[in-house]
Amino acid sequence: MDSLLERLRAAGAKPVHERRVLVNWLGGRALDARHSRGDAALPAPLAREIPAIAAELDLVASVDSVHPGDDASERLLVRLAGGRSIETVRLPSSSLCVSTQVGCAVGCAFCMTGREGLVRNLTSAEIVAQVVLARRRGPVKRVVFMGMGEPAHNLDSVLEAIDALVTWGGIGRKNLVISTVGDRRLFARLKDRAVKPAVALSLHTTNATRRRELLPRAPAVDPDELVAMAEEYALASGIPTQYQWTLLAGINDGDDELQGIERLLTGRYGVLNFIPWNRIEGVPYERPSIERMRFLSQWLHQRGILAKLRRSAGQDVDGACGQLRARKLVAT
Numbered sequence: 001m002d003s004l005l006e007r008l009r010a011a012g013a014k015p016v017h018e019r020r021v022l023v024n025w026l027g028g029r030a031l032d033a034r035h036s037r038g039d040a041a042l043p044a045p046l047a048r049e050i051p052a053i054a055a056e057l058d059l060v061a062s063v064d065s066v067h068p069g070d071d072a073s074e075r076l077l078v079r080l081a082g083g084r085s086i087e088t089v090r091l092p093s094s095s096l097c098v099s100t101q102v103g104c105a106v107g108c109a110f111c112m113t114g115r116e117g118l119v120r121n122l123t124s125a126e127i128v129a130q131v132v133l134a135r136r137r138g139p140v141k142r143v144v145f146m147g148m149g150e151p152a153h154n155l156d157s158v159l160e161a162i163d164a165l166v167t168w169g170g171i172g173r174k175n176l177v178i179s180t181v182g183d184r185r186l187f188a189r190l191k192d193r194a195v196k197p198a199v200a201l202s203l204h205t206t207n208a209t210r211r212r213e214l215l216p217r218a219p220a221v222d223p224d225e226l227v228a229m230a231e232e233y234a235l236a237s238g239i240p241t242q243y244q245w246t247l248l249a250g251i252n253d254g255d256d257e258l259q260g261i262e263r264l265l266t267g268r269y270g271v272l273n274f275i276p277w278n279r280i281e282g283v284p285y286e287r288p289s290i291e292r293m294r295f296l297s298q299w300l301h302q303r304g305i306l307a308k309l310r311r312s313a314g315q316d317v318d319g320a321c322g323q324l325r326a327r328k329l330v331a332t
Protein backbone atom coordinates (compact mmCIF):
# COMPACT_ATOMS: atom_id res chain seq x y z
CA MET A 1 0.00 0.00 0.00
CA ASP A 2 2.98 2.27 0.65
CA SER A 3 3.91 2.54 -3.04
CA LEU A 4 0.30 3.42 -3.90
CA LEU A 5 0.31 6.19 -1.30
CA GLU A 6 3.63 7.48 -2.65
CA ARG A 7 2.21 7.42 -6.17
CA LEU A 8 -0.82 9.47 -5.08
CA ARG A 9 1.32 11.96 -3.15
CA ALA A 10 3.69 12.38 -6.10
CA ALA A 11 0.64 13.35 -8.16
CA GLY A 12 -0.28 16.04 -5.63
CA ALA A 13 -2.72 14.22 -3.34
CA LYS A 14 -3.28 15.63 0.16
CA PRO A 15 -4.74 13.34 2.89
CA VAL A 16 -8.34 14.24 1.92
CA HIS A 17 -7.66 13.30 -1.70
CA GLU A 18 -5.87 10.09 -0.71
CA ARG A 19 -8.89 9.17 1.34
CA ARG A 20 -11.32 9.80 -1.49
CA VAL A 21 -9.29 7.74 -3.99
CA LEU A 22 -8.61 4.88 -1.58
CA VAL A 23 -12.16 4.68 -0.23
CA ASN A 24 -13.32 4.46 -3.84
CA TRP A 25 -10.73 1.81 -4.77
CA LEU A 26 -11.48 -0.37 -1.75
CA GLY A 27 -15.18 0.06 -2.45
CA GLY A 28 -14.74 -1.35 -5.95
CA ARG A 29 -15.67 1.97 -7.59
CA ALA A 30 -13.90 4.23 -10.09
CA LEU A 31 -11.04 6.02 -8.28
CA ASP A 32 -12.52 9.47 -8.91
CA ALA A 33 -16.17 8.50 -8.34
CA ARG A 34 -18.33 10.95 -6.34
CA HIS A 35 -19.25 8.73 -3.43
CA SER A 36 -20.49 11.22 -0.89
CA ARG A 37 -21.37 14.92 -0.78
CA GLY A 38 -18.28 15.85 1.24
CA ASP A 39 -15.81 14.37 -1.29
CA ALA A 40 -12.87 16.72 -1.78
CA ALA A 41 -12.37 17.77 -5.41
CA LEU A 42 -9.16 16.23 -6.79
CA PRO A 43 -6.40 18.68 -7.79
CA ALA A 44 -5.90 18.89 -11.55
CA PRO A 45 -2.53 17.04 -11.71
CA LEU A 46 -3.96 14.16 -9.68
CA ALA A 47 -7.17 14.08 -11.75
CA ARG A 48 -5.04 13.79 -14.91
CA GLU A 49 -3.07 10.88 -13.37
CA ILE A 50 -6.13 8.93 -12.25
CA PRO A 51 -6.56 6.86 -15.47
CA ALA A 52 -2.88 5.79 -15.33
CA ILE A 53 -3.11 4.93 -11.61
CA ALA A 54 -6.32 2.96 -12.22
CA ALA A 55 -4.60 1.02 -15.02
CA GLU A 56 -1.65 0.23 -12.72
CA LEU A 57 -4.01 -0.99 -9.98
CA ASP A 58 -5.86 -3.19 -12.46
CA LEU A 59 -2.55 -4.93 -13.13
CA VAL A 60 -1.97 -5.69 -9.44
CA ALA A 61 -4.65 -8.39 -9.58
CA SER A 62 -7.34 -9.38 -12.07
CA VAL A 63 -9.98 -12.08 -12.25
CA ASP A 64 -8.79 -14.91 -14.48
CA SER A 65 -11.85 -17.16 -14.11
CA VAL A 66 -14.96 -17.49 -11.96
CA HIS A 67 -16.26 -20.81 -10.58
CA PRO A 68 -19.70 -20.54 -9.01
CA GLY A 69 -20.81 -23.06 -6.39
CA ASP A 70 -24.29 -24.40 -5.65
CA ASP A 71 -24.25 -22.80 -2.20
CA ALA A 72 -24.05 -19.16 -3.43
CA SER A 73 -20.28 -19.18 -3.01
CA GLU A 74 -18.02 -18.20 -5.87
CA ARG A 75 -14.37 -19.11 -6.27
CA LEU A 76 -12.21 -16.64 -8.18
CA LEU A 77 -8.93 -17.56 -9.77
CA VAL A 78 -7.00 -14.31 -9.53
CA ARG A 79 -4.01 -13.47 -11.71
CA LEU A 80 -1.22 -11.37 -10.22
CA ALA A 81 1.23 -9.16 -12.07
CA GLY A 82 4.00 -11.48 -13.21
CA GLY A 83 1.57 -14.27 -14.08
CA ARG A 84 1.22 -16.13 -10.75
CA SER A 85 -2.30 -16.94 -9.63
CA ILE A 86 -4.10 -17.28 -6.30
CA GLU A 87 -7.61 -18.13 -5.14
CA THR A 88 -10.17 -15.87 -3.53
CA VAL A 89 -13.57 -17.18 -2.46
CA ARG A 90 -16.76 -15.15 -2.13
CA LEU A 91 -18.86 -16.82 0.52
CA PRO A 92 -22.53 -16.48 1.37
CA SER A 93 -23.39 -13.66 3.81
CA SER A 94 -21.01 -11.12 2.24
CA SER A 95 -17.84 -12.81 3.49
CA LEU A 96 -14.64 -13.17 1.52
CA CYS A 97 -11.76 -15.60 1.95
CA VAL A 98 -8.48 -14.10 0.72
CA SER A 99 -5.04 -15.58 0.06
CA THR A 100 -1.92 -14.15 1.67
CA GLN A 101 0.81 -16.08 -0.15
CA VAL A 102 1.39 -17.91 -3.43
CA GLY A 103 1.85 -21.44 -2.11
CA CYS A 104 2.59 -22.11 1.56
CA ALA A 105 5.55 -23.37 3.58
CA VAL A 106 3.55 -25.19 6.27
CA GLY A 107 2.80 -28.23 4.12
CA CYS A 108 -0.31 -29.51 5.90
CA ALA A 109 -0.84 -33.14 4.94
CA PHE A 110 -4.43 -32.51 3.81
CA CYS A 111 -3.89 -29.34 1.73
CA MET A 112 -3.07 -28.88 -1.97
CA THR A 113 -1.51 -25.46 -1.44
CA GLY A 114 1.12 -26.85 0.90
CA ARG A 115 2.28 -29.42 -1.63
CA GLU A 116 4.37 -27.08 -3.75
CA GLY A 117 5.85 -25.11 -0.84
CA LEU A 118 6.05 -21.34 -0.69
CA VAL A 119 6.44 -19.47 -3.99
CA ARG A 120 6.22 -15.91 -2.68
CA ASN A 121 4.49 -13.59 -0.25
CA LEU A 122 1.70 -11.32 -1.45
CA THR A 123 2.07 -7.58 -1.02
CA SER A 124 -0.51 -5.72 1.05
CA ALA A 125 -1.89 -4.22 -2.19
CA GLU A 126 -2.34 -7.72 -3.65
CA ILE A 127 -4.27 -8.77 -0.54
CA VAL A 128 -6.45 -5.65 -0.60
CA ALA A 129 -6.97 -6.01 -4.38
CA GLN A 130 -8.77 -9.32 -3.76
CA VAL A 131 -11.37 -7.40 -1.75
CA VAL A 132 -11.63 -4.80 -4.51
CA LEU A 133 -12.24 -7.49 -7.17
CA ALA A 134 -14.84 -9.19 -4.97
CA ARG A 135 -16.65 -5.90 -4.24
CA ARG A 136 -17.02 -5.33 -7.96
CA ARG A 137 -19.11 -8.52 -7.92
CA GLY A 138 -21.07 -7.94 -4.69
CA PRO A 139 -20.88 -6.68 -1.10
CA VAL A 140 -18.03 -7.74 1.21
CA LYS A 141 -18.54 -7.08 4.92
CA ARG A 142 -16.23 -9.68 6.43
CA VAL A 143 -12.77 -10.80 5.31
CA VAL A 144 -11.13 -14.03 6.46
CA PHE A 145 -7.42 -14.52 5.80
CA MET A 146 -7.92 -18.21 5.27
CA GLY A 147 -7.08 -18.81 1.61
CA MET A 148 -3.71 -19.88 0.29
CA GLY A 149 -0.79 -19.23 2.62
CA GLU A 150 -0.05 -18.85 6.33
CA PRO A 151 -0.72 -15.22 7.37
CA ALA A 152 1.83 -15.42 10.20
CA HIS A 153 4.54 -15.96 7.57
CA ASN A 154 3.61 -12.71 5.79
CA LEU A 155 2.56 -10.69 8.77
CA ASP A 156 3.76 -7.23 7.73
CA SER A 157 1.66 -7.32 4.55
CA VAL A 158 -1.33 -8.86 6.32
CA LEU A 159 -1.32 -6.20 9.04
CA GLU A 160 -0.94 -3.42 6.48
CA ALA A 161 -3.88 -4.87 4.54
CA ILE A 162 -5.93 -5.03 7.76
CA ASP A 163 -5.20 -1.37 8.51
CA ALA A 164 -6.22 -0.42 4.96
CA LEU A 165 -9.46 -2.44 5.17
CA VAL A 166 -10.36 -0.76 8.47
CA THR A 167 -9.32 2.78 7.46
CA TRP A 168 -10.56 2.92 3.87
CA GLY A 169 -12.55 -0.28 3.40
CA GLY A 170 -15.11 0.30 6.15
CA ILE A 171 -14.66 -3.17 7.68
CA GLY A 172 -14.70 -3.48 11.48
CA ARG A 173 -11.85 -5.33 13.20
CA LYS A 174 -14.20 -8.06 14.45
CA ASN A 175 -15.01 -8.84 10.83
CA LEU A 176 -11.36 -9.34 9.91
CA VAL A 177 -10.24 -12.86 10.79
CA ILE A 178 -6.61 -14.00 10.64
CA SER A 179 -6.42 -17.76 10.30
CA THR A 180 -3.17 -19.26 11.53
CA VAL A 181 -1.59 -22.57 12.43
CA GLY A 182 -0.25 -20.71 15.50
CA ASP A 183 2.95 -18.80 15.95
CA ARG A 184 4.33 -17.06 19.04
CA ARG A 185 5.41 -14.01 16.98
CA LEU A 186 1.90 -13.55 15.61
CA PHE A 187 0.27 -13.37 19.03
CA ALA A 188 3.07 -11.12 20.33
CA ARG A 189 2.55 -8.65 17.46
CA LEU A 190 -1.24 -8.70 17.64
CA LYS A 191 -1.28 -8.08 21.37
CA ASP A 192 0.51 -4.75 20.97
CA ARG A 193 -1.67 -3.41 18.17
CA ALA A 194 -4.42 -0.85 18.49
CA VAL A 195 -6.53 -2.62 15.83
CA LYS A 196 -6.94 -6.16 17.08
CA PRO A 197 -8.55 -8.48 14.52
CA ALA A 198 -10.22 -11.82 15.24
CA VAL A 199 -8.14 -15.00 15.17
CA ALA A 200 -9.00 -18.46 13.88
CA LEU A 201 -6.51 -21.03 15.15
CA SER A 202 -6.08 -24.17 13.04
CA LEU A 203 -5.77 -26.67 15.86
CA HIS A 204 -6.84 -29.93 14.11
CA THR A 205 -5.71 -32.13 17.01
CA THR A 206 -4.91 -31.92 20.71
CA ASN A 207 -2.11 -34.47 20.36
CA ALA A 208 1.34 -32.85 19.87
CA THR A 209 2.83 -35.80 17.94
CA ARG A 210 -0.17 -36.05 15.63
CA ARG A 211 -0.05 -32.33 15.04
CA ARG A 212 3.56 -32.51 13.91
CA GLU A 213 2.55 -35.22 11.43
CA LEU A 214 -0.44 -33.29 10.08
CA LEU A 215 1.27 -29.87 10.02
CA PRO A 216 4.91 -30.85 9.48
CA ARG A 217 6.39 -27.38 9.11
CA ALA A 218 4.18 -25.44 11.53
CA PRO A 219 6.09 -23.82 14.42
CA ALA A 220 6.88 -26.40 17.10
CA VAL A 221 4.33 -25.23 19.65
CA ASP A 222 2.29 -27.83 21.51
CA PRO A 223 -1.52 -27.60 21.45
CA ASP A 224 -1.63 -26.70 25.17
CA GLU A 225 0.57 -23.65 24.61
CA LEU A 226 -1.28 -22.68 21.42
CA VAL A 227 -4.60 -22.66 23.22
CA ALA A 228 -3.10 -20.68 26.13
CA MET A 229 -1.78 -18.02 23.69
CA ALA A 230 -5.07 -17.86 21.82
CA GLU A 231 -7.01 -17.52 25.07
CA GLU A 232 -4.81 -14.66 26.29
CA TYR A 233 -5.31 -12.84 22.98
CA ALA A 234 -9.06 -13.51 22.91
CA LEU A 235 -9.45 -11.91 26.32
CA ALA A 236 -7.25 -8.94 25.33
CA SER A 237 -9.10 -8.36 22.04
CA GLY A 238 -12.59 -9.10 23.33
CA ILE A 239 -13.17 -11.47 20.38
CA PRO A 240 -13.57 -15.22 20.97
CA THR A 241 -11.07 -17.53 19.24
CA GLN A 242 -12.37 -19.73 16.47
CA TYR A 243 -10.65 -23.09 16.78
CA GLN A 244 -10.56 -24.79 13.38
CA TRP A 245 -10.57 -28.57 13.12
CA THR A 246 -10.52 -30.36 9.76
CA LEU A 247 -12.17 -33.71 10.46
CA LEU A 248 -10.28 -36.73 9.07
CA ALA A 249 -11.78 -40.17 9.66
CA GLY A 250 -9.62 -42.42 11.81
CA ILE A 251 -7.06 -39.65 12.34
CA ASN A 252 -8.49 -36.90 14.56
CA ASP A 253 -12.09 -37.99 15.20
CA GLY A 254 -11.42 -40.46 18.01
CA ASP A 255 -12.50 -40.51 21.64
CA ASP A 256 -8.96 -39.52 22.68
CA GLU A 257 -9.43 -36.23 20.84
CA LEU A 258 -12.78 -35.61 22.53
CA GLN A 259 -11.10 -35.95 25.88
CA GLY A 260 -8.24 -33.72 24.72
CA ILE A 261 -10.69 -31.05 23.55
CA GLU A 262 -12.58 -31.23 26.83
CA ARG A 263 -9.31 -30.79 28.72
CA LEU A 264 -8.05 -27.89 26.57
CA LEU A 265 -11.19 -25.94 25.73
CA THR A 266 -13.40 -26.16 28.80
CA GLY A 267 -14.06 -22.64 30.03
CA ARG A 268 -12.20 -21.02 27.12
CA TYR A 269 -13.45 -17.90 25.32
CA GLY A 270 -13.85 -19.54 21.94
CA VAL A 271 -15.81 -21.78 19.62
CA LEU A 272 -14.70 -24.99 17.93
CA ASN A 273 -15.49 -25.33 14.23
CA PHE A 274 -15.47 -28.86 12.87
CA ILE A 275 -14.89 -28.76 9.11
CA PRO A 276 -15.53 -32.03 7.30
CA TRP A 277 -12.58 -32.76 5.04
CA ASN A 278 -13.10 -32.25 1.30
CA ARG A 279 -11.93 -35.17 -0.77
CA ILE A 280 -8.86 -34.48 -2.94
CA GLU A 281 -7.85 -36.87 -5.68
CA GLY A 282 -4.74 -38.78 -4.70
CA VAL A 283 -4.88 -37.84 -0.99
CA PRO A 284 -5.75 -40.83 1.21
CA TYR A 285 -8.06 -39.17 3.77
CA GLU A 286 -11.78 -39.68 4.28
CA ARG A 287 -14.28 -37.57 6.17
CA PRO A 288 -16.00 -39.24 9.15
CA SER A 289 -19.61 -40.39 8.76
CA ILE A 290 -22.25 -37.75 9.42
CA GLU A 291 -23.34 -39.74 12.49
CA ARG A 292 -19.82 -39.59 13.94
CA MET A 293 -19.51 -35.87 13.23
CA ARG A 294 -22.84 -35.17 14.94
CA PHE A 295 -21.81 -37.30 17.89
CA LEU A 296 -18.58 -35.32 18.30
CA SER A 297 -20.40 -31.97 18.42
CA GLN A 298 -23.14 -33.27 20.72
CA TRP A 299 -20.66 -34.89 23.13
CA LEU A 300 -18.83 -31.58 23.47
CA HIS A 301 -22.06 -29.58 23.77
CA GLN A 302 -23.14 -31.77 26.67
CA ARG A 303 -19.91 -30.74 28.42
CA GLY A 304 -20.44 -27.04 27.80
CA ILE A 305 -18.07 -26.65 24.83
CA LEU A 306 -19.48 -24.80 21.85
CA ALA A 307 -18.67 -27.01 18.85
CA LYS A 308 -20.19 -26.33 15.45
CA LEU A 309 -20.23 -28.59 12.45
CA ARG A 310 -19.46 -26.33 9.49
CA ARG A 311 -19.99 -26.98 5.85
CA SER A 312 -16.97 -25.69 3.92
CA ALA A 313 -18.45 -23.32 1.38
CA GLY A 314 -17.49 -23.89 -2.21
CA GLN A 315 -16.89 -27.60 -1.80
CA ASP A 316 -18.73 -28.36 -5.01
CA VAL A 317 -16.24 -26.16 -6.88
CA ASP A 318 -13.18 -28.00 -5.58
CA GLY A 319 -13.45 -26.76 -2.04
CA ALA A 320 -10.08 -27.34 -0.40
CA CYS A 321 -7.79 -24.38 -0.82
CA GLY A 322 -5.46 -24.51 -3.77
CA GLN A 323 -7.32 -27.06 -5.85
CA LEU A 324 -8.40 -24.70 -8.63
CA ARG A 325 -4.94 -23.29 -8.95
CA ALA A 326 -3.35 -26.74 -8.82
CA ARG A 327 -5.66 -27.85 -11.60
CA LYS A 328 -4.70 -24.84 -13.69
CA LEU A 329 -1.00 -25.51 -13.09
CA VAL A 330 -1.51 -29.10 -14.20
CA ALA A 331 -3.43 -27.94 -17.27
CA THR A 332 -0.80 -25.40 -18.42
Ligand code: SF4
Pocket residue numbers: 104105106107108111112113114115147148149150181321
Ligand atom coordinates in the same frame (compact mmCIF):
# COMPACT_ATOMS: atom_id res chain seq x y z
S1 SF4 B 1 -3.89 -25.56 5.19
FE1 SF4 B 1 -3.22 -23.40 5.22
S2 SF4 B 1 -1.34 -23.49 6.49
FE2 SF4 B 1 -1.73 -25.59 5.84
S3 SF4 B 1 -0.52 -25.85 3.94
FE3 SF4 B 1 -2.61 -25.22 3.35
S4 SF4 B 1 -2.50 -23.00 3.13
FE4 SF4 B 1 -0.70 -23.64 4.34
